Amino acid sequence: MNETFRPTLNDVARAAGVSTATVSRCLNEPDRVVPATRERVMRAVKDLGYTPDFGGRALASRRTKTVGAVIPTMENAIFARGLQAFQETLSEAGVTLLVAGSGYDSEREAEQVRALVGRGADGLLLIGLARPQATYDYLRQRGTPYVLAWNLGDTSDHFIGFDNLRAAAEIASKVIELGHRDIAMIAGVTSMNDRAADRVEGVRSAMRRAISEVKSFDVIEAPYTFEDGATAFDRLVRRTPRPTAVICGNDVLAVGAISRAKALGLGVPGDISITGFDDIDIASFVEPALTTVHVPHRRMGSAAAQVLLRLIANEPVEPRVEIGVEIVMRGSLGPPPGTTP
Amino acid sequence: MNETFRPTLNDVARAAGVSTATVSRCLNEPDRVVPATRERVMRAVKDLGYTPDFGGRALASRRTKTVGAVIPTMENAIFARGLQAFQETLSEAGVTLLVAGSGYDSEREAEQVRALVGRGADGLLLIGLARPQATYDYLRQRGTPYVLAWNLGDTSDHFIGFDNLRAAAEIASKVIELGHRDIAMIAGVTSMNDRAADRVEGVRSAMRRAISEVKSFDVIEAPYTFEDGATAFDRLVRRTPRPTAVICGNDVLAVGAISRAKALGLGVPGDISITGFDDIDIASFVEPALTTVHVPHRRMGSAAAQVLLRLIANEPVEPRVEIGVEIVMRGSLGPPPGTTP
Numbered sequence: 001m002n003e004t005f006r007p008t009l010n011d012v013a014r015a016a017g018v019s020t021a022t023v024s025r026c027l028n029e030p031d032r033v034v035p036a037t038r039e040r041v042m043r044a045v046k047d048l049g050y051t052p053d054f055g056g057r058a059l060a061s062r063r064t065k066t067v068g069a070v071i072p073t074m075e076n077a078i079f080a081r082g083l084q085a086f087q088e089t090l091s092e093a094g095v096t097l098l099v100a101g102s103g104y105d106s107e108r109e110a111e112q113v114r115a116l117v118g119r120g121a122d123g124l125l126l127i128g129l130a131r132p133q134a135t136y137d138y139l140r141q142r143g144t145p146y147v148l149a150w151n152l153g154d155t156s157d158h159f160i161g162f163d164n165l166r167a168a169a170e171i172a173s174k175v176i177e178l179g180h181r182d183i184a185m186i187a188g189v190t191s192m193n194d195r196a197a198d199r200v201e202g203v204r205s206a207m208r209r210a211i212s213e214v215k216s217f218d219v220i221e222a223p224y225t226f227e228d229g230a231t232a233f234d235r236l237v238r239r240t241p242r243p244t245a246v247i248c249g250n251d252v253l254a255v256g257a258i259s260r261a262k263a264l265g266l267g268v269p270g271d272i273s274i275t276g277f278d279d280i281d282i283a284s285f286v287e288p289a290l291t292t293v294h295v296p297h298r299r300m301g302s303a304a305a306q307v308l309l310r311l312i313a314n315e316p317v318e319p320r321v322e323i324g325v326e327i328v329m330r331g332s333l334g335p336p337p338g339t340t341p
Numbered sequence: 342m343n344e345t346f347r348p349t350l351n352d353v354a355r356a357a358g359v360s361t362a363t364v365s366r367c368l369n370e371p372d373r374v375v376p377a378t379r380e381r382v383m384r385a386v387k388d389l390g391y392t393p394d395f396g397g398r399a400l401a402s403r404r405t406k407t408v409g410a411v412i413p414t415m416e417n418a419i420f421a422r423g424l425q426a427f428q429e430t431l432s433e434a435g436v437t438l439l440v441a442g443s444g445y446d447s448e449r450e451a452e453q454v455r456a457l458v459g460r461g462a463d464g465l466l467l468i469g470l471a472r473p474q475a476t477y478d479y480l481r482q483r484g485t486p487y488v489l490a491w492n493l494g495d496t497s498d499h500f501i502g503f504d505n506l507r508a509a510a511e512i513a514s515k516v517i518e519l520g521h522r523d524i525a526m527i528a529g530v531t532s533m534n535d536r537a538a539d540r541v542e543g544v545r546s547a548m549r550r551a552i553s554e555v556k557s558f559d560v561i562e563a564p565y566t567f568e569d570g571a572t573a574f575d576r577l578v579r580r581t582p583r584p585t586a587v588i589c590g591n592d593v594l595a596v597g598a599i600s601r602a603k604a605l606g607l608g609v610p611g612d613i614s615i616t617g618f619d620d621i622d623i624a625s626f627v628e629p630a631l632t633t634v635h636v637p638h639r640r641m642g643s644a645a646a647q648v649l650l651r652l653i654a655n656e657p658v659e660p661r662v663e664i665g666v667e668i669v670m671r672g673s674l675g676p677p678p679g680t681t682p
Contacts, residue, residue, distance in 0.1 A: 066456060074440070075425040077418060084416040087442055091449070096456045098439040099415070101428055108432070115407060115437045119460040226626045259626040282623055285567045285600040 015044040027141055031114075045141070066096045067308060068116030069125040070109050072193070074101040076224060077280045078250070078297060079127065082149070085301030086125060093309055095122070106192050110135045117144050123312045125304055128161075129153040130194040145311035149304045151195050152320060158311065160304040160321040164195050167293045167325045168202025168249075171275055174291075174327060175245045176210045178335045180273065183207070184218040184243035186232040186253045196221075199249045199277060216241055222253055229256025230263075237264065237272070244272060244336035251276035251283045254290055258332060269334030279328060288331025295325050356385040368482055372455075386482070407437045408649060409457030410466040411450050413534070415442045417565060418621045419591070419638060420468065423490070426642030427466060434650055436463070447533055451476045458485050464653045466645055469502075470494040471535040486652035490645045492536050493661060499652065501645040501662040505536050508634045508666045509543025509590075512616055515632075515668060516586045517551045519676045521614065524548070525559040525584035527573040527594045537562075540590045540618060557582055563594055570597025571604075578605065578613070585613060585677035592617035592624045595631055599673060610675030620669060629672030636666050 013020045018041060026033050026041040033041070067090055071079045087097040098116060102109035109126070113135055116124060124139070124146040139146050151161040175183060185203050188196035200219060207217045220235060222228040229252060236243055248254035254276030261268050268274055268288055276283055276292035283290040300323045310317045354361045359382060367374050367382040374382070408431055412420045428438040439457060443450035450467075454476055457465060465480070465487040477498075480487050492502040516524060526544050529537035541560060548558045561576060563569040570593060577584055589595035595617030602609050609615055609629055617624055617633035624631040641664045651658045
């Protein structure tokens with residue numbers, strides 16, 4: 001890079017008529033700067049094509065050997081498992097992981113991203129892709145490498161994930177192929193959750209493809225607990241026509257649904273079939289064991305760490321790592337009642 | 342405090358014959374200082390009664406509004422739930438939580454404690470009490486407030502926890518009272534885990550108290566997965582005499598054991614009783630539902646946050662907050678086969 005043509009922090013400060021400290025604050029803690037000043041500074045940053053001087057960060061000695069992750073919730077078996085593998089891979093490289101939970105709140109996620117970058121995180125893991133553009137802008141301005149996991153997008157970001165939509169469409173197609181005509185879905189909450197939204201869209205697309213066969217299709221959303229799955233199941237079975245198959249957006253909802261079905265005296269899958277998504281540990285320990293989409297969470301977490309470490313080291317990386325998922329047929333999905341398979 | 346009598350960083354440096362930077366490094370990043378120098382400096386610190394000047398930290402403006410937690414593993418529903426509540430309470434106070442996982446390795450825990458304190462954590466949450474004295478010494482030298490959760494100890498630290506030993510003794514006594522005479526325990530791994538060790542000791546103490554009644558008692562340890570619980574159960578039921586009750590050190594092991602019992606054609610509790618500990622979500626969704634020790638994890642996490650926030654603010658706190666636990670009788674524990682309850 002030709003240093004002569006590279007604008008400095010001083011140039012930005014002069015152009016915006018503020019101190020360098022203010023420019024710095026706009027870049028690092030924009031919330032602490034009044035909007036008018038921030039806008040003036042950010043315009044100067046853009047006009048001059050200024051990028052903060054993170055050249056020094058490329059020197060190993062300047063790295064903090066710390067990586068951050070912001071996950072939607074700490075209280076979720078799915079992230080826990082992938083994150084554990086992410087951490088183990090980082091740990092082998094001598095890198096410490098610090099984790100923050102956003103509570104599925106994109107504003108809080110943005111705060112935590114700034115907190116982690118502000119504490120010197122060399123790179124970040126974020127889940128999925130639905131978040132305000134400002135968060136992406138902040139990371140690019142800071143020059144902080146990041147990877148997005150648990151889904152795949154079509155932006156220029158680095159993804160380590162799988163096609164939630166296609167996998168959900170596949171399991172829904174299996175349900176239709178077995179002869180189910182009245183089908184319902186208990187989805188995760190889709191707001192600011194691209195994974196949950198993609199799964200709903202995948203199931204809907206399978207229903208649309210089989211529009212001449214499927215008689216009824218219903219979707220309700222439920223938060224992520226066994227109890228929520230059970231309650232949602234209660235609502236669905238009271239509908240007319242009663243669904244013969246309930247496709248769940250994740251295994252936790254499915255386990256709750258199975259438990260409630262049995263409590264209501266319904267045989268699974270004799271009276272009603274239930275499917276999950278994720279293949280968390282408990283999926284093979286319930287009765288009947290859950291037909292679900294197996295997601296290799298540990299492999300995904302480990303791959304995310306590898307890509308992030310390479311990004312931090314300025315080494316070439318694949319822009320997109322697709323993690324293969326597959327449907328695992330277990331006991332909870334069968335043909336609808338009254339049919340001969 | 343009379344500042345005149347307070348030794349400074351300079352005094353320590355002079356006494357140890359090193360630079361103030363070296364003293365600082367000994368206090369903050371002891372691993373980066375050669376042992377001989379470190380010992381000399383730490384002796385001077387001790388001789389002079391030096392404590393780092395964290396007076397400035399008491400000013401709100403100097404605080405980072407970040408708290409750290411080091412938990413044994415990210416892959417564990419029990420910590421996840423308590424931690425989520427811990428975070429929510431911090432979040433209400435505008436404090437960000439950063440979490441690190443130690444993999445049940447006390448050396449790694451020590452590194453992560455230093456990483457978090459080094460990144461400016463205002464205070465720390467640690468799990469249990471079994472860790473090298475050096476970690477406690479480091480925290481005291483740094484003047485970083487910390488709380489210990491999930492257990493109670495008798496040191497001068499701040500505990501927010503429950504009596505694992507007494508609770509385990511109580512559930513074991515229930516098993517004996519119901520008439521079981523051949524009893525086994527599947528314990529969590531007790532090495533560097535005071536909670537798991539206390540639960541074993543509690544069960545053993547109940548057995549000792551009923552020594553004239555109990556005919557056989559066996560303990561095996563298993564890691565924290567459903568599959569490990571199932572495998573351990575396999576080993577236990579092949580023993581002679583076959584136990585009529587299996588007390589598990591946690592619910593995950595117990596759910597694995599129930600699943601394997603049913604797969605082997607054993608009725609629970611008709612042929613064999615199984616108990617858990619923790620009352621995680623799945624405990625009431627398995628069949629039969631699990632008799633277990635209910636631990637209010639969310640309450641504990643929230644209380645830990647409240648105590649830590651007060652410690653950081655230099656407000657008075659209770660040295661020990663005992664969280665009440667209770668035995669929840671569900672379907673998995675009954676009298677031994679061949680008895681009339």
